[in-house]
Amino acid sequence: MIILKTPHEIEQMKKAGAVVAECHKAIAPYVRPGVSTLELNNIVEKHMTKLGARPYTKGYNGYAFATCTSVNDVIAHGFPSAKPLKEGDIVKIDIVAELDGWLGDSAWCYAVGRISEEARSLMQVAKECLDAGIRQAVPGNRLGDVTHAIQSHAEGHGYSLVRDLLAHGIGRSLHEEPNYMHVGQPGKGIRLKEGMVFTIEPMLNAGSHHMYIEADGWTARTADGSLSAQYEHTVAITADGPVVLTEQ
Ligand code: MF3
Ligand code: CO
Numbered sequence: 001m002i003i004l005k006t007p008h009e010i011e012q013m014k015k016a017g018a019v020v021a022e023c024h025k026a027i028a029p030y031v032r033p034g035v036s037t038l039e040l041n042n043i044v045e046k047h048m049t050k051l052g053a054r055p056y057t058k059g060y061n062g063y064a065f066a067t068c069t070s071v072n073d074v075i076a077h078g079f080p081s082a083k084p085l086k087e088g089d090i091v092k093i094d095i096v097a098e099l100d101g102w103l104g105d106s107a108w109c110y111a112v113g114r115i116s117e118e119a120r121s122l123m124q125v126a127k128e129c130l131d132a133g134i135r136q137a138v139p140g141n142r143l144g145d146v147t148h149a150i151q152s153h154a155e156g157h158g159y160s161l162v163r164d165l166l167a168h169g170i171g172r173s174l175h176e177e178p179n180y181m182h183v184g185q186p187g188k189g190i191r192l193k194e195g196m197v198f199t200i201e202p203m204l205n206a207g208s209h210h211m212y213i214e215a216d217g218w219t220a221r222t223a224d225g226s227l228s229a230q231y232e233h234t235v236a237i238t239a240d241g242p243v244v245l246t247e248q
Contacts, residue, residue: 002169002177004195009102010236010243013171013197017104017234017245019053019097024108024248031110033087037069040093041080048097056096056103056174063218068094068107070220075162075203075211075228076107077218087113090123092230096174103170105199106246107232119227122206125157126229129202133182137200137235137242141192147184150202162203162228164211165220169198170234192237197245201232 005013026047027040045066048055055066063077070078070092071085077094085091094107109123132149154161161182169176178190182202205211207226214221222228236243 002190002196003171004193005171005197005236006195007238009171010197010238010245012100012102013104013234013236014243014245016053016097016099016102017106017247019048019051019099020095020104020106020246021248022051023047023095023097024093024106027093028110031085031091031112033113034084036080036082036084037071037078037091038080038082041065041067041069044093044095053097053099056098060174070094070228072227073222073225075205075220075222076165076230077220079216079218085112088115088119090115090119090227090229094232101172103172103174104246105170105174105232105234107201107230109229109231118206121157122159122204122227122229125154125159126202126204127231129153129204130200130231130233133200133202134233134235134242134244137192137237139192139194139237139239142187143178143180143189143192144184145186146200147180147182147189148186151183154202154204159204159206160209162205162209162211165203167199167201169196171197194237194239196237198235199232200235201230203228203230
């Protein structure tokens with residue numbers, strides 16, 4: 001069942017989303033060669049707490065950290081670590097804040113120093129996929145219109161979309177219906193209605209879409225070792241069109 005949100009509830013969620021956006025803005029200047037993902041994680045945790053919110057991932061299903069930090073071929077759910085980032089890395093930082101019982105969820109991909117043209121292009125197309133998906137997130141459209149816009153843009157550039165990790169409805173819980181892959185056909189899938197709130201979070205691989213999860217039970221990596229990039233926003237479907245609740 002999809003839990004629809006009232007305009008007032010969407011306003012509440014926008015406050016949680018604003019906390020996530022603030023955390024991203026706070027770490028962006030620190031992402032450079034030599035910093036560790038654990039240091040970035042700690043900056044997020046401090047900043048979020050200062051803003052009166054709680055890092056929802058900490059303790060969620062046994063996850064231990066305030067962020068997920070996923071470097072290069074790690075697609076998602078990487079653990080922050082003391083290992084310094086190096087010039088040319090790309091790192092996805094995924095942040096979920098809880099404020100007054102409502103959640104906001106956004107992941108962003110950051111370049112560490114100077115990166116290769118291949119990495120830059122993958123990041124750019126991943127961001128364009130997110131934006132193309134958001135543009136289709138309007139009442140009356142179907143979910144397939146969103147996912148098709150994403151899939152056709154990614155594959156048109158020779159990239160693949162991860163299928164084993166899903167986007168999700170979000171509200172008072174992190175994972176609500178709909179749960180969906182970022183691939184699909186126009187005109188197919190559920191019809192989008194005012195009051196729906198879900199994440200759009202395409203994960204693009206430079207190589208194949210296949211992935212595996214490491215023995216730690218979390219870290220998702222590309223099977224072929226290729227680079228992966230992701231951008232994620234929490235998006236509300238409203239009469240006025242899509243509203244990005246985690247806009248930076
Ligand atoms: N954005 C991630 C997701 O939607 C956040 C969850 S990570 C977890 O699944 F570690 F908390 F599970
Ligand atoms: Co998410």
